[in-house]
Amino acid sequence: MDTVIEAAGLRRSYQGFDAVRGIDVSVARGELFALLGTNGAGKTSTLEVLEGQAAPTAGTVRVLGRDPHADRAAVRPRIGVMLQEGGFPTELTVAETLRMWAGCTSGARPVDEALALTRLGERRTVRVKQLSGGERRRLDLALALLGRPEVLFLDEPTTGLDAQSRHDTWNLIGELKRQGTTVLLTTHYLEEAEQLADRLAIMHAGRIATTGSVADVVSQRPSRISFELPWGRFPGDLPPLATIGVTAHDISGQRMRLETFDLQRTTTELLCWAREQGVELYGLDARSASLEEAFMEIAKGLNDEETSR
Template identity: 80%
Template structure:
């Protein structure tokens, strides 16, 4: 794998507190890698080291083959960074802010082109202080894209955006990735990671708990089927659950919930039984595990281990 971002044994400490405690991962060229975790997991601290904002307390980090802190002059022009909050002068207009930033950016796009990318063209004459929270996030993204970066760091890029703006931003990120941009993303929106990421890592208290392709992380968790049995039918009338691939089940009133790692087989056999028995399975719902379910299960497991 052609590693564009590489972290080996990465550590970061603040006055005796270890925020990052030995993190290893790589990101290939043109890949979108999502770094997930609960608040305080160490995501932003890790991102700041990758961006070259600080020197690691231990371990090494390379971006485009170089140390992003010591080789900042070589790395920074090829990298775009979107922080959690930009902090731009409130009295400047959107266009003035972009032009000011472009003056400090090597090979900057024209301001109009950059604003068009993030759909802020119609807000160009508005002062920054008058922008909504979502519009400020779009301005942050505009400035991160000014230099046509090879590597893009996005720290919570869609916080504060409405649903349509969030999906517009997803589409822009997909387009950048298709053009070869390498993206490292942190987000609290698990659907965002599920939609965009090629691979991900889930952090917990400064360590990576699990990493891999999104589909593989999700596939480790069982699928679910739920339905309501008619009042004159009982769970015992179904074929043996284990023979259908069911690994766990529970009932609540007339509602039956099944867990399986063979969703297609279990659903097929359940529906075949219902058809032949003339049973209507009301409120039938069958679905694969989601990234949110995988994330919550991992987080709960780690918390339980620490309290033992």
């Protein structure tokens, strides 16, 4: 798979403040890459350089094989950009806004098609100033899709959307990806990254803390098992925890909580023990770590590291 977005040693500074501190990013054609991080991590600053809106302070950037800032005239017609917040003429209707933008876009798709894709058809005659925040985000997305982009940059695409609209947008992004569009998005919704991303990177203080597939990142955190100890049984009655893959445990009253990096094996051993003992593990809950847990653990570790300096 050829690489369509690539940054090496990317740095971006504002009046002496390093917003992006030497990161490497690589996105393959047809891939959906999510850039995650806390507020101020440098996500939007990174996106602005990749989109060609600004030149890097240092490092190199290539989109579709070209410098997106120096070769903007060649790159811009082939990409779609959805900013964190769009600025629309408030007196225009939704359809008028799209027609205006289509007039500035090479090979623009029909306005009705863009409206249908983003479920704005019924709002076509509504003035922009009368749209809800979520509807404005959908209009942002419609504008980004007008030029049938090969590469799509989405900065917080579902902020302000209700649950149904968010899932509709996920479905649309997934369909664009299946059609071969390369997508790079930032999001605060970790479920969004978990649902959509082929790979992701977690940024913190201008650097990339970790990168990989969702499974790779999540596998850094242990799975969890919890249950009520059977009446009259004690932790010492369980199989030796270390021998069944348990890496940490605690107990509160009768509630046992275990951590393991081998969820299937540990759960199987516990169930076999319960069957042999003729007891039931009430309230049994066994689950893999989530992306949210991995994200919070990484952010906490990095914050603790900075505090200790």
